[in-house]
Amino acid sequence: MAKNSMEVKDLDFYYGDFHALHNISLKMPANKVTSFIGPSGCGKSTFLRTLNRMNDLIEGTRVDGAVLIDGKNIYGEGIDIVDLRKRVGMVFQHPNPFPKSIYDNVAYGPRAHGLKDKEKLDQIVEESLKSAALWDEVKDKLDSSAMGISGGQKQRLCIARALAVNPEILLMDEPTSALDPIATAKIEDLIEDLKKDYTIVIVTHSMQQAARISDYTAFFYMGDLIEHGATEKIFEKPENQKTEDYITGRFG
Amino acid sequence: MKRRSKFSKIKEKMVEKFFLLNGLLVVFILVGIFYLLLNESLPTFKEVSIVEFFTSTTWNPTGYHKVSYGIVSLIFSTIMVTVGSLIFAVPLGIACAAYLSEIAPAKAREILKPTIEILAGIPSVVIGFLGIVLIGPMIAKIFNLPNGLNAINGSVLLGIMALPTIISISEDAINAVPDDYKKASLALGATEWQTLVKVTIPAALSGIIAAVMLGMGRAIGETMAVLMATGNAPAFPKSIFSAVRTLTATIGIELGEVAYNTTHYYSLFAVGLVLFVMTFLINIVSDWVLNKYEEAE
Numbered sequence: 001m002a003k004n005s006m007e008v009k010d011l012d013f014y015y016g017d018f019h020a021l022h023n024i025s026l027k028m029p030a031n032k033v034t035s036f037i038g039p040s041g042c043g044k045s046t047f048l049r050t051l052n053r054m055n056d057l058i059e060g061t062r063v064d065g066a067v068l069i070d071g072k073n074i075y076g077e078g079i080d081i082v083d084l085r086k087r088v089g090m091v092f093q094h095p096n097p098f099p100k101s102i103y104d105n106v107a108y109g110p111r112a113h114g115l116k117d118k119e120k121l122d123q124i125v126e127e128s129l130k131s132a133a134l135w136d137e138v139k140d141k142l143d144s145s146a147m148g149i150s151g152g153q154k155q156r157l158c159i160a161r162a163l164a165v166n167p168e169i170l171l172m173d174e175p176t177s178a179l180d181p182i183a184t185a186k187i188e189d190l191i192e193d194l195k196k197d198y199t200i201v202i203v204t205h206s207m208q209q210a211a212r213i214s215d216y217t218a219f220f221y222m223g224d225l226i227e228h229g230a231t232e233k234i235f236e237k238p239e240n241q242k243t244e245d246y247i248t249g250r251f252g
Numbered sequence: 253m254k255r256r257s258k259f260s261k262i263k264e265k266m267v268e269k270f271f272l273l274n275g276l277l278v279v280f281i282l283v284g285i286f287y288l289l290l291n292e293s294l295p296t297f298k299e300v301s302i303v304e305f306f307t308s309t310t311w312n313p314t315g316y317h318k319v320s321y322g323i324v325s326l327i328f329s330t331i332m333v334t335v336g337s338l339i340f341a342v343p344l345g346i347a348c349a350a351y352l353s354e355i356a357p358a359k360a361r362e363i364l365k366p367t368i369e370i371l372a373g374i375p376s377v378v379i380g381f382l383g384i385v386l387i388g389p390m391i392a393k394i395f396n397l398p399n400g401l402n403a404i405n406g407s408v409l410l411g412i413m414a415l416p417t418i419i420s421i422s423e424d425a426i427n428a429v430p431d432d433y434k435k436a437s438l439a440l441g442a443t444e445w446q447t448l449v450k451v452t453i454p455a456a457l458s459g460i461i462a463a464v465m466l467g468m469g470r471a472i473g474e475t476m477a478v479l480m481a482t483g484n485a486p487a488f489p490k491s492i493f494s495a496v497r498t499l500t501a502t503i504g505i506e507l508g509e510v511a512y513n514t515t516h517y518y519s520l521f522a523v524g525l526v527l528f529v530m531t532f533l534i535n536i537v538s539d540w541v542l543n544k545y546e547e548a549e
Contacts, residue, residue, distance in 0.1 A: 050440065054435065054438070057435070057438065078265075080512060082441045082442075082443055083440040085438065085439055085440065086440075086441035089439070090439040092432065092435065092436065092439075094432060096430070096432035096433060096435070096436045097436075098436065098437070098451055098455070099433075099454075099455050100454070108437070108440060108450070108451075109440040109441065109442070112437075112440060112441065112442035112446045113441060114444075114449070149548065161436070161440065162439075162440065163439055165440055215466070236467055239256070242441070245378075
């Protein structure tokens with residue numbers, strides 16, 4: 001199996017008694033963008049959070065099945081959750097930089113993992129901000145508060161922050177839903193660039209966005225994975241009637 | 253119908269006025285207290301110079317040879333006991349607040365929160381009693397002193413009394429930190445502990461500072477517990493193990509026995525005025541910090 005690929009096998013997910021995801025199996029190939037689409041409440045974000053075990057933070061949740069990264073089950077025994085989240089970065093729906101300086105935001109992850117060398121930190125901060133296409137805009141104000149930049153810049157800062165811990169896989173939960181079209185376009189370009197180095201999984205509420213940026217698309221409905229495959233195929237020749245209804249805008 | 257609507261309009265106005273009156277009453281009481289203190293304390297300075305009052309370390313209004321009205325020792329004792337109480341109560345209070353809002357399981361919280369509220373309701377005379385029979389002897393034993401009625405005893409008691417304020421307001425501040433920050437931190441592979449210390453507490457810092465200020469206001473104005481537990485020697489304290497007498501204790505001890513309308517009597521009001529100004533300043537500063545905090549949100 002290729003490095004940095006993810007595979008989900010027979011995954012069931014429960015919020016208490018509520019069976020939120022039904023028997024989902026899906027492969028997310030390395031260095032590709034896989035997008036999850038579907039109407040609100042279909043389970044796509046819940047599914048995304050099972051991939052770095054963020055659902056563990058919610059009390060009363062339960063997972064059955066396996067999520068394999070490079071063949072290893074992240075729900076198996078002996079998995080260090082801190083190490084897992086280092087390998088699987090996450091960008092959230094609302095840009096959520098810490099109320100600290102831009103520099104400290106990006107340096108937060110490496111510092112949390114024990115890096116103290118100032119030169120190395122400087123280098124990581126610069127590289128991460130460059131990778132997130134933000135360096136040129138903020139290089140002169142690294143010490144000013146991250147709360148003072150625009151929404152789009154904040155989201156790219158969050159991406160830089162996630163990249164700074166050198167993950168293999170990047171999960172994005174509707175990263176552009178709170179942004180204007182120009183900021184959205186920048187993030188989409190960025191995702192295009194990032195897939196060279198990272199495996200990207202993105203949840204999006206916009207079918208156009210999925211069509212524009214992803215190589216593979218998975219359609220979720222009511223906790224079921226209805227259909228998945230190459231993006232072109234899903235959008236041009238969907239096999240399932242529900243998928244077709246959704247992408248043609250008959251519901252959703 | 254029309255008459256009734258007119259009537260309800262009047263009623264509406266009356267209710268409005270009633271609440272306005274209540275609000276004004278509080279302001280009136282505050283101004284009244286300030287006026288009373290000022291009015292009763294001013295005659296002090298007919299006989300005692302202001303300079304002496306604020307610079308002399310000797311408080312001895314009933315001296316046989318020479319009376320002296322210097323409050324420096326009293327102010328210093330008050331500050332010493334208060335700061336001591338904060339050194340003890342702040343780390344404990346913040347840790348407790350962090351535990352309550354971030355770590356404690358629901359069950360533990362259900363038991364702890366009411367317990368802390370009960371702690372706030374214990375009369376200060378009971379706390380003072382504890383100082384005499386429990387903490388005093390403990391301090392005497394540990395530090396090998398003749399008795400445990402001293403500044404550090406007062407600090408411990410005031411710390412206990414300031415704890416509920418510090419805990420509950422800090423907890424509110426920590427609770428108000430958006431979940432987004434914590435999620436972002438955890439998603440970066442930070443541990444819960446790192447998230448708490450590096451993200452959550454710094455984000456709640458101004459609220460925590462306000463909590464500390466309010467706790468300090470509580471400690472500085474407390475009378476009975478310090479009166480009972482600090483030994484009440486109105487001399488300039490030499491160490492944290494010296495017996496001290498705070499501003500509040502001085503008023504508490506002397507006002508009951510002083511002859512009316514003497515300089516001694518007036519000077520106790522002046523001491524009260526100083527205390528009033530001190531707590532007033534602390535309240536203003538904590539208010540300012542809180543406002544800043546809300547603006548930043």
